[in-house]
Amino acid sequence: VDDDLQRLSALVDLTPENRFHFLAFLDRRLVFMHCQNCGKWIYPCYPHCPDCWSVSLTPEAVSGSGRIFSAVAYHRFPGVRDLSPGPPYVIVAVELKEQVGLRYIAPLVDSESKNALGLLDMPAHLHWSRRGGLPTPAFRLQP
Amino acid sequence: MTSLSRSQAFRDVVAILGTAEVGYVRQQVHSPLAMVVEASKQAIADAGLDRSDVNGICGTDAVSLQTLQDVMRFPRITWADQVPFHLIAAHGVSAAAYAIASGACETALVVWVAGLRQLPASEMGQAQVWDVEPLWKHSGASYAAWAGRYMRDYGVPREALGLIAINSRSNALLSGQAVLSKPITMTDYLAAPWINEPFCLLDMEIPVAGANAWILTSADRARASSSTPVYVHAHAAGLATHGTEQYEQARDYLNLANWHVARSIWERSDIGRDEIDVLFPYDGYTGIALTWLEALGYCAPGCGYDFVRTHWDDAQNRLLVNGRVPVQPMGGSLSKGGTQGASYFHEAVLQLRGRGAVATQVDGARSALIASGGFHQNATATILRA
Numbered sequence: 106v107d108d109d110l111q112r113l114s115a116l117v118d119l120t121p122e123n124r125f126h127f128l129a130f131l132d133r134r135l136v137f138m139h140c141q142n143c144g145k146w147i148y149p150c151y152p153h154c155p156d157c158w159s160v161s162l163t164p165e166a167v168s169g170s171g172r173i174f175s176a177v178a179y180h181r182f183p184g185v186r187d188l189s190p191g192p193p194y195v196i197v198a199v200e201l202k203e204q205v206g207l208r209y210i211a212p213l214v215d216s217e218s219k220n221a222l223g224l225l226d227m228p229a230h231l232h233w234s235r236r237g238g239l240p241t242p243a244f245r246l247q248p
Numbered sequence: 249m250t251s252l253s254r255s256q257a258f259r260d261v262v263a264i265l266g267t268a269e270v271g272y273v274r275q276q277v278h279s280p281l282a283m284v285v286e287a288s289k290q291a292i293a294d295a296g297l298d299r300s301d302v303n304g305i306c307g308t309d310a311v312s313l314q315t316l317q318d319v320m321r322f323p324r325i326t327w328a329d330q331v332p333f334h335l336i337a338a339h340g341v342s343a344a345a346y347a348i349a350s351g352a353c354e355t356a357l358v359v360w361v362a363g364l365r366q367l368p369a370s371e372m373g374q375a376q377v378w379d380v381e382p383l384w385k386h387s388g389a390s391y392a393a394w395a396g397r398y399m400r401d402y403g404v405p406r407e408a409l410g411l412i413a414i415n416s417r418s419n420a421l422l423s424g425q426a427v428l429s430k431p432i433t434m435t436d437y438l439a440a441p442w443i444n445e446p447f448c449l450l451d452m453e454i455p456v457a458g459a460n461a462w463i464l465t466s467a468d469r470a471r472a473s474s475s476t477p478v479y480v481h482a483h484a485a486g487l488a489t490h491g492t493e494q495y496e497q498a499r500d501y502l503n504l505a506n507w508h509v510a511r512s513i514w515e516r517s518d519i520g521r522d523e524i525d526v527l528f529p530y531d532g533y534t535g536i537a538l539t540w541l542e543a544l545g546y547c548a549p550g551c552g553y554d555f556v557r558t559h560w561d562d563a564q565n566r567l568l569v570n571g572r573v574p575v576q577p578m579g580g581s582l583s584k585g586g587t588q589g590a591s592y593f594h595e596a597v598l599q600l601r602g603r604g605a606v607a608t609q610v611d612g613a614r615s616a617l618i619a620s621g622g623f624h625q626n627a628t629a630t631i632l633r634a
Contacts, residue, residue: 148497181443
């Protein structure tokens with residue numbers, strides 16, 4: 106676990122607000138704070154609920170299902186050596202089914218379709234990839 | 249929802265009295281500091297003032313307020329600020345205008361500088377593994393993502409973005425300010441290599457090394473001056489309710505910051521949309537310019553392509569609103585150079601003084617609208633008048 110934590114720290118800036126979110130990667134769980142006062146899911150990770158300002162928050166896993174709200178296919182990016190498995194490298198923002206506007210950005214993997222506009226609104230589901238020796242979230246199109 | 253009443257609004261009490269621009273070249277010949285020093289001296293001279301008149305300064309990330317003061321040595325500074333790079337040139341101009349209006353200083357130097365240096369490796373995805381965030385944040389991807397959403401929701405074809413790119417290039421060539429010397433056609437646009445699909449190479453501003461400087465002063469002081477002032481008639485900045493720098497949490501297209509800022513600028517301005525003579529909708533990425541045209545009410549949401557086609561001047565191969573109002577007459581960020589909207593203020597002042605390039609000067613231009621910045625943290629609108 107200490108090794109994992111070190112690898113995680115190398116990948117992301119761990120803060121008091123986001124630590125629970127990234128630590129949950131190790132268990133292959135996508136976890137957000139859930140407001141116990143108004144019921145909203147909170148992402149990005151904040152110290153209170155931006156909607157009702159309650160600090161009564163509980164970390165809970167989401168289903169990982171949703172639809173692709175936006176997509177970018179990277180064909181070139183100076184400075185990035187590893188666009189594996191090779192360009193275009195597609196990153197999507199998936200609107201999770203738990204809440205309107207609750208969107209999560211991650212790479213799209215195992216997809217034949219790489220056309221950015223053609224991917225919009227397609228159903229997608231969370232999939233755990235491995236990067237830097239750690240499980241990291243990605244999305245796959247839902248058949 | 250509160251709105252600022254007209255009687256309270258800040259209008260015409262501050263003027264841009266001097267403007268200067270140096271560089272706008274594709275080779276980094278001079279350092280950012282050297283360009284800022286040169287632009288500052290030229291702007292002070294353009295304002296007909298000297299060193300002892302300046303008692304406010306606004307620096308940037310690249311040239312901090314301390315460095316700016318130490319290198320220029322103004323005898324007594326009573327107001328100083330610094331605008332970070334993720335904001336834009338308009339924020340420096342407005343900060344100085346508000347400082348002058350409040351009495352914090354009377355005459356301020358505002359600088360902006362862009363260089364060709366690369367972003368720090370840590371932010372450029374040299375961290376090969378967790379590259380999602382740096383990719384999305386620093387590559388224009390968030391703009392491409394929203395442009396894609398816009399195209400999908402309103403059924404807008406790529407040609408809409410292409411016309412924005414062509415307009416900027418035609419203006420750059422007409423005005424003699426193009427760092428890229430070739431005219432572009434729609435065929436060229438559609439064949440350009442993808443970068444961050446749905447953005448291709450021609451959707452993205454051209455990086456340059458360049459600096460701008462302005463002298464702002466009170467309207468009273470400006471009227472007594474030997475230079476030709478251009479007044480800050482209205483300014484608005486604002487944020488949408490939701491959204492980080494990555495934008496993915498913004499509610500929807502009609503809740504991007506542009507719409508909030510556009511509402512504020514028209515609430516604050518006595519000059520109406522049809523009276524605007526020169527227009528600068530931010531074209532750091534083509535998609536933003538379309539959004540600004542729609543948000544500012546030049547056309548309805550989703551109708552930017554129709555608007556640009558309807559107002560296209562075939563002979564000049566550029567956009568002329570109502571056959572009269574040029575859009576980015578010097579070539580904008582896309583074809584003159586990406587400097588976070590700094591060149592817009594310089595060109596607007598020249599146009600309102602009647603000193604724009606011969607081929608692109610608007611006859612008798614009295615007002616200019618600069619809508620600069622993107623979808624969230626840096627959206628602004630400024631109306632300048634002669």
